[in-house]
Amino acid sequence: MPFPELPRPAPGDVLLVCTCYEDGEARWGGLLDEVGGRRDGDVLVLGDAGVRLRLVEGTGWTYLHGGNVPALLTGTGTGTDAPPPVAVLADISVVYGGDGPLLVDLAATPGRGVRVPSARLGEILAALLAGTLAFDDLVDAMDRRGMYQGDHGRPAFRAPTPPPRRSFPALPSSAAALLVRTAFADEEGWSALLDALGRQDEDGWVGADPDPDEIDVEHYPLTALIVDDRSFEGLLPGQVPALVPPEEHTTLVALADARTFTDPGLPLTVVDLYDAPGHAALLPCRQVGSLAVNLELANMDFHEFVAEEGVTPWWEG
Numbered sequence: 001m002p003f004p005e006l007p008r009p010a011p012g013d014v015l016l017v018c019t020c021y022e023d024g025e026a027r028w029g030g031l032l033d034e035v036g037g038r039r040d041g042d043v044l045v046l047g048d049a050g051v052r053l054r055l056v057e058g059t060g061w062t063y064l065h066g067g068n069v070p071a072l073l074t075g076t077g078t079g080t081d082a083p084p085p086v087a088v089l090a091d092i093s094v095v096y097g098g099d100g101p102l103l104v105d106l107a108a109t110p111g112r113g114v115r116v117p118s119a120r121l122g123e124i125l126a127a128l129l130a131g132t133l134a135f136d137d138l139v140d141a142m143d144r145r146g147m148y149q150g151d152h153g154r155p156a157f158r159a160p161t162p163p164p165r166r167s168f169p170a171l172p173s174s175a176a177a178l179l180v181r182t183a184f185a186d187e188e189g190w191s192a193l194l195d196a197l198g199r200q201d202e203d204g205w206v207g208a209d210p211d212p213d214e215i216d217v218e219h220y221p222l223t224a225l226i227v228d229d230r231s232f233e234g235l236l237p238g239q240v241p242a243l244v245p246p247e248e249h250t251t252l253v254a255l256a257d258a259r260t261f262t263d264p265g266l267p268l269t270v271v272d273l274y275d276a277p278g279h280a281a282l283l284p285c286r287q288v289g290s291l292a293v294n295l296e297l298a299n300m301d302f303h304e305f306v307a308e309e310g311v312t313p314w315w316e317g
Contacts, residue, residue: 007056008073016053026057029090029095049130065274101121113146139278145276156306171243173250189266193266207224221289255271268283
């Protein structure tokens, strides 16, 4: 595994992991000042509730992503020995993007993530630890940027909440995108989707090696490794991040689910793996390639392809 194991927190502590480094030095941005609290060694104690954040630094966790976190915490335990239901990441989006810290679910649907305002971190963690707030509540109240109770509009597509834990195998390691089939009742629809995306080649890819002279820059072709395996039947967006191997920087995962074969435009449910892991966008299949190439080139962010409730998406204008 390319990342070292994370330290097991003491009972009641929550890990705050720095994943951004320059010249071997941890970069926290303004986060430690913004969250407030008082230092007690490598622990930051927040607010009246006394939430204890254990600061974790080490270049081995550079670019650690939320979906990778659950696998790095060994053992489950029970009672007071059980790990906390959440970990917190201070990533490059916090340090250079001005975003709030990323909370990573470790209990209900391990690996999915939600951003929270820095100034509210202590309050939100206290509620999660007390059981008065659930991670599902955070997800349900995200804005289109993946921020809990943010002010950037509600997503038009609300991804379903995953059922209690279900085991899925790991997804293939790929530095490109993955196209994962999760619904298997419509073979003609699946064939039509592959036709629309450029058919599958002998190596199991769709859209590979497009002819530059035939590329429609408004609908850039999707290049993706196809995963057509019934082991992933019923896979939901929130369950995806923990299944993506850390060996490669996978661009995105696009799910061909039941909506793909019933709704116009053969829409795919595209899953964010980095800014807010498990956050989903519902896009016509012809638009997913444009999202992938813009993410690869860092021209646009995932949230720019998340339709806002009550607003016509820019790609339909």
